[in-house]
Amino acid sequence: MPHISLPEGLPGISSGFAFRPETAKPMRELAHVLLHGPNSLSPAERELIATYVSSQNDCYFCQTSHGAAAAAHLGQNAETVIQVKHDFSRADISEKLKALLVIAGEVQQGGKHVSPASVEVARSLGATDVEIHDTVLIAAAFCMYNRYVDGLATWQPHDDEMYRAMGKRLAESGYAEPSRVTS
């Protein structure tokens, strides 16, 4: 049961967004820019970073919804999403993305855990400053979203079909428009 009286029937972060539209607006916008806006990292790569961090933070709603969005971007390839969560070093992804996931994992532990060596490895594999910046910020932002979703004890149904539909919608439309995300 949620810690406060959240609107019923809305899963995960949607219930917090409906409860407090003033904070929902910038939180949606940030997710949209980071995960759906123009970027040299593909939407699939960015959703995989979000999924991995959410998995490390043990947030069921975020790792499942963003995992579904990543799978949708990858032509419904759920296997890669599972690999990234369980052992990304053996996943079917680029070496550059693996290096960025190392950085994301360091951010998840704490900002000071990010090492110059990890950044150097990512750079040597072709990561740009913006890509490193966005990796740090996606990881940091999901340390917020995950804590928000679980810190309010939101309703997080286990319903694969619901998450698949949500992932498809997020992959197509992103995060900026409330009617698309919470409906």
Next chain:
Amino acid sequence: MPHISLPEGLPGISSGFAFRPETAKPMRELAHVLLHGPNSLSPAERELIATYVSSQNDCYFCQTSHGAAAAAHLGQNAETVIQVKHDFSRADISEKLKALLVIAGEVQQGGKHVSPASVEVARSLGATDVEIHDTVLIAAAFCMYNRYVDGLATWQPHDDEMYRAMGKRLAESGYAEPSRVTS
């Protein structure tokens, strides 16, 4: 030295904001709503929550700038800020704020650490659902801001006068207007 080529001469989060204005905009807006917008929690109380979480995350820039903003709201009472960071149970603040700081500390550890018992204590001391929501979100958001500031290894000068001036400016104008915050 920062992990990426950030604009020089801008302390802490300002350098990340200048590097990537697209993500700065919603990040500023979120801070403005949470810390400066209309709220039954005073700006001082909200800045103290932000300061405490930043201190627990060991982020020098955020705990010092938001501590300075809290002190400015409290008539330059820096002693209360120090008390809150070191042992808030003995600080000269309300019992309700102490209960909210317990929740903020749980969020800092992870969303699932927030206990129904802590929420019940806060509620029994008069905390509303919106106040509990905003406490959870301020704490969660600073787990993002702190990781962003330290995860990029931003320049964080130790200059008490600079932080006092910044705190005064933030207390007066908030976070929404770039020219006020980064100048």
